[in-house]
Amino acid sequence: MIKKIFVILLITISIFIIFTIIENPGSEEQIDDEIIKVDKNQESDEPRKIPTEIVSEFFNVWVYETDIFIENGVKVAKSFHFELIEENNSLYKEIGIINDDVNVVVILPVFTSSAYSKNGFYDYFENKCDSCTTTQIVENDFLEYYTASQIGAKILEKLGYETITDIVVDKNPDILKEFDSIILLHNEYVTQTMFDTITKHPNVIYLYPNALYAEIDVNYEKNQITLIKGHEYPSPEIKNGFNWEYDNTHPYEFDRDCLNWEFYDIPNGKMLNCYPEKIFPLNKEFLKEIKNLVN
Secondary structure, X not given: OHHHHHHHHHHHHHXXXXXXHHHOOOHHHOOOOXXXXXXXXXXXXXXXEEOOOOXXXXXXXXXXXHHEEEEOOXXXXXXXXXXXXXXXXXXXXXHOOOOOOOOEEEEEOXXXXXXXXXXXXXXXHOOOOOXXXXXXXXOOOOOOOOOOOHHHHXXXXXXXXXXXXXXXXXXXXXXXXXXXXXXXXXXXXXXXXXXXXXXHOOOEEEOOXXXXXXXXXXXXXXXXXXXXXXXXXXXXXXXXXXXXXXXOHHHHOOXXXXXXXXXXXXXXXXXXXXXXXXXXXXXXXXXXXXXXXXX
16 A cells, blocks of 8 residues: 555656646747847857858858847847858958958948847837837947848958948047048948048948938947937938938848849949848859959
């Protein structure tokens, strides 16, 4: 009788343990309604590399496990990494400026990345947040993939292009006078100071449509940006916040395949007729043309 009671008790405990595990899986398996960010500061001697959907014959491409987020229940890579391949050194001489005497700088769009981040301007545009016309400035090393031209920025850096952030330009606009050429990425949100300085420079390569689209103000003490005008704000009839005649948002921003890419002239430089994030790791002729434009 005692043995029978012991067996029944053992079975009961086992069932309880199984159901506890099922109902309370490890935190890594749980999916919140919010974007779940893996701690980038966690100590790891060798972060695990994960293959990506980007396949390039010019660069090794990967994401780290710590770059993966859960967004609406789906794993999403928010940061891509590129590495030069030794066998391609002769190619890099054709498409890059690593050892060239070229005086050019690329402006990284930290303000735009901030606008697209969580609790940013787009939460306001989508009626998720009434106060999100003011938002925090993100870290310089975490440009939003696609919306802030992360791939373009990283590949240009690998190919020898010097970079500075839009923060640096806003604080010290005269710095652009030191460069013969300027490359803009998806610098959609800029200050009036930046707009004036960039449009007065004689040789700007507007590499992404929709640049210089909306005016912001920056509070450096609070590390915040505030939307002032543009993107149908504060009234629906306002498109470009600077009323800029060379705005090329429509229709070029929405050509994401760039099958018929080309640069065309405006008074202070060149503009591209498509959004090139997809072709950056894939198109040799495109990268060669950028080099030609700044030489």
